[in-house]
Amino acid sequence: MHLKDKHIVLGITGSIAAYKAAVLLRFLVKEGAEVQVIITPSGKEFITPVTLSALSGKPVVSEFFGANDGTWHSHVDIGQWADLMLVAPATASSMGKMANAIADNMLITTYLSMKCPVMVAPAMDLDMYKHPANQKNIETLRSYGNMIIEPDAGELASGLIGKGRMQEPEAIVEEVVGFFQKKKN
């Protein structure tokens, strides 16, 4: 159990690769991490909160406000709780919002409140990935100290072949474990 007692916020956005986030979440939990999932409204089109809350053992956070009962989720509290935020998969849109402080959903608002390190695993089609606007956003995130988990080259969900495929869950967990080990030394 390499991640015992670690508090990880797993941010999931609206990419086909969201299906891999379920496996990633399972691996993180198996390694002993406590994981709070935050999913964008669009992410819920790709994977259900039920799957994610069953795997994490915690209600999934997505909306700012509760159902008409005056309650809300606190991005500040989540920001204080976390030892690491991992956004996987990260869409072009979400990375653009992160780079430019467009805090129009819980995930981006929480990202901006984070006091801990942040890892980002982009996932998108090769042309979106290559676009200078996207590359610029990735460089901006790097300049903020965020760790970018470079996507793989290979066959993409579109059928095209190129760079943009999110790293496999095993490789992402290795990065996370490596990060905490380095921090300890």
Ligand SMILES: Cc1cc2nc3c(=O)[nH]c(=O)nc-3n(C[C@H](O)[C@H](O)[C@H](O)COP(=O)(O)O)c2cc1C
């Ligand atoms: C079937 C489908 C797959 C998509 N896959 C991706 C993707 O892998 N990466 C990406 O950046 N956008 C992808 N998009 C577009 C995003 O879903 C869209 O930009 C959305 O607004 C992202 O919102 P979010 O970043 O707030 O989750 C996809 C759209 C559709 C319809």
